[in-house]
Amino acid sequence: MSELGVSFEFFPPKTEAMQKKLWGAVEKLSPLEPGFISVTYGAGGSTRSRTHETVSRLVKETGLKVAAHLTCVAATKDEVDEVLRDYWAAGVRHIVALRGDPPGGPGDPYTPHPGGYANAAELAEGARKIADFEISVGCYPEKHPDSPSNAADIDMLKRKVDAGATRGLTQFFFDNDAYLRYLDRVRDAGIDIPIAPGIMPVTNFASVRRMADVCGATLPGRLVKLFANLDGDPETRRLIAATVAAEQCLDLAERGVKDFHFYTLNRDDLVFALCHMLGLRPKPLAADMLEASEEKKAASS
Ligand code: FAD
Numbered sequence: 254m255s256e257l258g259v260s261f262e263f264f265p266p267k268t269e270a271m272q273k274k275l276w277g278a279v280e281k282l283s284p285l286e287p288g289f290i291s292v293t294y295g296a297g298g299s300t301r302s303r304t305h306e307t308v309s310r311l312v313k314e315t316g317l318k319v320a321a322h323l324t325c326v327a328a329t330k331d332e333v334d335e336v337l338r339d340y341w342a343a344g345v346r347h348i349v350a351l352r353g354d355p356p357g358g359p360g361d362p363y364t365p366h367p368g369g370y371a372n373a374a375e376l377a378e379g380a381r382k383i384a385d386f387e388i389s390v391g392c393y394p395e396k397h398p399d400s401p402s403n404a405a406d407i408d409m410l411k412r413k414v415d416a417g418a419t420r421g422l423t424q425f426f427f428d429n430d431a432y433l434r435y436l437d438r439v440r441d442a443g444i445d446i447p448i449a450p451g452i453m454p455v456t457n458f459a460s461v462r463r464m465a466d467v468c469g470a471t472l473p474g475r476l477v478k479l480f481a482n483l484d485g486d487p488e489t490r491r492l493i494a495a496t497v498a499a500e501q502c503l504d505l506a507e508r509g510v511k512d513f514h515f516y517t518l519n520r521d522d523l524v525f526a527l528c529h530m531l532g533l534r535p536k537p538l539a540a541d542m543l544e545a546s547e548e549k550k551a552a553s554s
Contacts, residue, residue, distance in 0.1 A: 325370040
């Protein structure tokens, strides 16, 4: 399993305590040598400066390739272009280009901002005009809820690829067959970019159920039964979450999947264990990173 490729998604922390958690997770997961890590952009651009700060610091302080998520919501093209230029100046070379959700949340009708980019394909094209960014985009094994059909959904992906996207990262899902059927449809349409499954280890079942509802991910009955009556028992939930995610990843790996994108939720333990089960082992830190890490530890003690 030496060709395994992983990427880790984080969100920008709000508080000092969350900051610590993020950096602890980055430190633990970095030696697994992810192909890249990424930082999300809050709904409606609400984390614009926090995402920028987090991404810039990660670029400066880790040897990792860092991708910045960016959406089209509530911003003109000029405003988005400015964000893109700032990223390029900060050394960011990879953008996860997204349309984003409407201000009322997923499920509400989406109206593009007047003068803004209408969707991820337009944003990808705009980003490529600003600089030679690598572009990843969102993919939907169970189709995006706004897509009238699977075919329309694949057409949208094709538009994103034609606009310069070279990698897809999927919405989380729990039905591996649905992901593999989706890959067949994508390949049949002549789209050949790598599409990594987005793996969401379920630690809080109630919130995953809410998210699955709005983003159209099927929750298999087996999963619902496994987490039933455990709302007040986080310990057992975590053990089950680890087992469920391990089964999902190992099944995908057995069926030939080699790239995995993990929604870490800024936690390292489950994701590290999943990578271990997939055969990934930490590499010793390079001397310069080790030195930086020691300096950081000394400064914070
Ligand atoms: P698009 O692919 O642009 O469009 C989604 C769908 O809308 C299309 O499939 C199509 O059905 C319809 N559509 C769009 N334009 C048109 C058109 N012109 N004509 C007809 N139909 C159209 N959200 C955040 O806010 N911040 C994040 O950091 C973030 N990270 C994400 C990371 C990943 C890996 C994924 C999968 C999603 C992420 N999202 C994030 C959520 C994402 O913003 C939502 O799923 C959003 O609803 C769709 O974004 P998109 O880029 O896939 O949209």
